[in-house]
Amino acid sequence: MSSLPAGWYKDPADTTTQRYWDGEGWLGAAIPADAVPPDGPPVVVELPAAPPQAAAPQQPAPPQQPAPPPAPPGHYPPPGWAPPGAQPPVGWQQPPPGWQQPPPGSQQPPPGWQQPPPPGWQQPPVGFQPPQQPPAGWHQPPMHPQSWPQPPHAYLYPTPEARPHGLALAGLGQRLLARLIDIVVVLMLNVVVNGWFAYQWWQDFHPILTNYMDQLRAGAEPAMIEPTSRMSSLELAMILIATLLWLLYEAPAIAGRGQTLGKMIVGIKVVGVHSTAPIGFRRAFGRWAQLGAWTLLWWCLVGFVMQFLDSLSPTFDQRLRQAWHDKSASTVVVAVPHGATQPTVEAAPRGENPGGPE
Incomplete structure (x- = not known):
């Protein structure tokens, strides 16, 4: 208390x-x-009693879903079908690829039945054992580089040589020899046609050369040799005539026969890449101009340089050995037997790219 x-x-x-x-x-x-x-204790107020809780209203029962109509005959799932996501029964195995549901009414094979062997199958010999699989985790041991198998490189299978229209390509030596023979022939023509112009040019140049040599023998410093206007005109005329003689000698012969005198002697011929028919004067002129037109620039040595490079250009093309003037006219130089003027194999139609790429 x-x-x-x-x-x-x-x-x-x-x-x-x-x-x-x-x-x-x-x-x-x-x-x-x-x-x-x-005065005295405070009045204690009694709290009212809590009202009783009302009963929760009853929820109406959900309506029942109507039963699905029965499936028509023939639309039932196959035996053993299960909805997606369901676990397969114990002992179930995946059917092999290509397996199909047997038709209704088919009978199961009797116990112990085996698939007959395919036609041509032979019984393995006595003692035959199938190859064994390597154990799990086994790896091929590394081999020494010298023991590696030889890869199928390109040099093991050399590319066959192109044979346009069934004929072998002309060799570089044959083409050089034929060109030298043609140069000698054109030079002889120039001696005959340009001989008079060369003689007149020498008549003007001889006094200038004699005076120059006399000054050298006297010990004096010689003056520069200056050609006369007549000498310049004669030089221009001789270059034009030499170019024209080369054109008249080569272009008509290549346009018709495909052979100049030098090519006939060596046994080679100019043919089109797509056809064995004569190439005509237009293509023959374009082929010659790629090489011969540089003769007009001999006076500044540019013509000699370009003609020399064009003569070397067949070595740049390992496939068809086409020179620059051959590429411009779409021609190729082939070797033909002596006395033969036409190829022994018909030309392939245009578009099949005979002889490889141009």
Whole structure:
């Protein structure tokens, strides 16, 4: 029992309020500390009893789904079918590829039945053992580079030599010999036709050369040799005549027969890449101009350089050995037997690219 008599005291829990102490515990609600307390204990108000909870309304039962109509005959799933995601039954095995559902009414084979062997199958010999598979985790040991198998490189299968229209390509030596013979023939024609012009040019140049040599023998510094206007005109005329003689010698012969005198002696011939017919004067002129027109620039040495490079150009084409003037006219030089003027094999139609790429 507490010794504190009943009365109003400050609430130890909240000193700003006061409550009534009945000797055993706090009673009633707290009032402000500066308020005048009533005489005696406060009136205790009884709280009303909680109303009883109403019963939860009953939920209506969900409507029943109508049963699906029965499937028509022939639309039932096959035996053993299961919906997607379902686990297969114990002991089920995946059917082999190409397996088909047997038709209705088919009978299962009797126990112990085996598939007959395919036609041509032979019984393996006695003692035959199938090859064994390597164990799990086995790897091929590394081999020394010298023991590696030989790869199928290109040099093991050499590319066959092109044979346009069934004829072998003319050799570089044959083409050079034929060109040298043609140069000698054209030079002889120039001696006959350009001989008079060369003689007139020498008549003007001889006094200039004699004077130059006399100054050298006398120990004096000779003057520069200056050609006369007549000499310049004669030089231009000789170059034009030499170019024209070369054109008249080569272009008509290549246009008709495909052979100059030098090519006939060596046994080679110029033919079109796509046809064995004569190439005609237009293509023959274009082929000659690629090489012979540079003669007009002999006076500045540019013509000699270009003709030399054109003569070397067959070595740049390892496939058809076409020179630059051959490429411009779409021709190729082939070797023909002596006395033969036509190829022994018919030309392939245009578009089949006979003899490889141009």
